[in-house]
Amino acid sequence: MTATMPSANRAPHPSSLADVLDLVLDKGIVIDAYVRLAVVGIELLTLDARVVIASVDTYLRFAEAVNRLDLQPREQATGLPGLIEEMREGGARQKTRGALAGVKDSAREVASSIRGGDDGEQQDREPARPRKAAATRTRRPARRASSDEES
């Protein structure tokens, strides 16, 4: 949109509601006297979304992800840095296929973005991660993002 954009891919506006609220909800100066605030809905939504802590669900999801790794050929899962790098790069190419898992409503969008999930801006690179879906039956990690039926 601007002359400087193409090289750095710098977005002129925040896209998600979470990023919008990040700028003005509890930032900027506050004026106490006679001036008052009239905001509904957004506050609770955001506060809720910020309370995301790792739970048993998280740990089970991680453990399962590791176990899926172990199903792959042994040499890929055994920690030589070069091989790990290679695997990560492979994953990065694969995941572009499943990048468009839908965010159903703005509440989930806020929650997802604050927690670091899909944000619209770079859907070509950043798959929505089904954070709450503890179990996924697909074997290959790269297919998780497209297996929306589980969430």
Place this chain on the structure above:
Amino acid sequence: MRYVYGVVRCAHQVAEDLYGVGRPPVAVRLVSSGPLAAIVSDVEEGFVVEETDARAHVHVLIGLLGGGPVIPLRLGTVAPDDNAVRTEVLDAARDELVDALDGLDGLVELHVDADDNEAEAIAAVAAAAPVRPGESVDFQSTLELGQHIAALLVEHRQRLADEIVERLRPIAVRDTPRSVIKGAEDPVLRWAFLVKADDIATFDDMVVSIRAAYPPLSIRYVGPLPAAHFVDWRMTPEGDELDPFQTQNSWGW
């Protein structure tokens, strides 16, 4: 009522087609007093801020950046009339506002966010896990494996975040995290940088090279934005004691 977006210098040039909150959106205008002006637009009594208004508020602030420094006001700030804006906003903290505007002159805020792909990140750290996957046959050992992975992931993401910030920090005047990141469900990076407008191109180049250096990361880069993360104070009526604990309520009262 007047919805108040921010404070600028009285000579600030405002585009005529800059529309703010409400339905339909109303064009914003300046309310001046002395060296200062507030950006306002009219809203009905009982006006309620919704998502589109939050976006409009940010849109207006961004639209003002080209005309000089801008001090953002918090979302949902309204005043009964123009006179209240002058007395309660502009005159009440004139010196501080003038200083703050001078401090922001020529500076803009840039955001750099980084996210990884969870499966890839786990693959990257799994080799260091002290519990081998084959051993995690029962619930307890599976849970322990997951906890180890979580700790490794947090450490891994923290390291990446540190590396990225270290590259960008020398180009910025100031920088600050935009959210507390410490848990296994948190992203890699949410950071704000205060950058001289003249240095944006240099910052752009560094973001490009960071993207190239960390292909597994998805890096979101937004700006120039109003310096919301570098202007954060409250104006209290004279004589009132400021209770620091009140500010834990994000509305302040």
